[in-house]
Amino acid sequence: MFREALGYATRPPTGGRSVLVGGLALVAVFACVAAFGLDAPYAYLGVLGVVPWLVVRGYYVRVVRTTIGTERPTPPRFEDLRGLLSDGVAAIGIAAAYLLAPVGFLAPLVALRATGTDLSAIAPLGAVPDGVLSVAVPVVGLLAVVALMTLLGALYVLPVAVARYAHSGRLRDAVALRTVVDGALTEDYAIAWGVSMLLQALLLPVAYLLRVLLVGFFLQFIVAAGVRYCYGRGVGAALGLSAVEADERTAGDPDAPPEADLTPAVVRVDTERWGVGADDPTSEREPYPVPDRDATTNGTDRHGANGGADEALPKRDRPSAVGRVGNGDGDGDGANPNSEDGPGGSPDR
16 A cells, blocks of 8 residues: 555556645745745735645545545645635645644643643733642642643544545534544554654655755645545545445536447337347337247258248237238239249249
């Protein structure tokens, strides 16, 4: 899976173009973030970086969607900007729902630890008794450990939640904790998650170092797309999800091949009367009888031994498409002018 994930982002026919657009989007995000270090009013340009950042996040969701349940998926295109922004906002919202509680509890404690401030020093003098303060400090420490474990668990199951949203398009599927946790505890997802972590640990440091040459942004995008490839394959196998329908994958794709028009160019009327289409399972008529070749003729001569043209052929229950004029029914002396037999019905041999 490691090799497949690494080569996923560049697969033809759209991989190269997607890597180019994604790398340029990451360059735009970095440039906008760097603008915050400039003086006003240029610092406000940094806000524009939110747009390409959400577009890239939405593309990652689309990678997961097109990877679930597919043996050899190809990278999606950067199109339908509105859909990419919507998926990006949804992915950020799902991440906030899972990470907000533990991060909100740990962030102030980390800030106090970074500044070297003791927890007991922030309590107003005399407002909190010493006995209560001596008990509160260990309790806060225990809650910090619980919050840290919750944060690690949320980071582990978060790709499953995003994958469920990517597959169904419904946010409520992303917060169905029981299904999300069950999928995260499977072997398939654990292996995929391990491969994704290995991919990031080996290649992301190199990508960050190569940002100076701008190549690192494109390598970072390749690694990120490969990580989402692992998520999609792992979650799809863990939860038994089927591939998203083709029309949903190519929605808004102007280059998608049109559906074939199966309407016949010529429609025959009442063809069943002559036995055409009698094998239709929806038809109430009996199948058109096929004469036995061995019983009707010897395969070399259609006529019988006595020279009769129709004596060896069985009579058919259905009317013939071409009526035959019998002896005495036609004009003239009753002989068939087109018959091979001579006048009077006797063969002229």
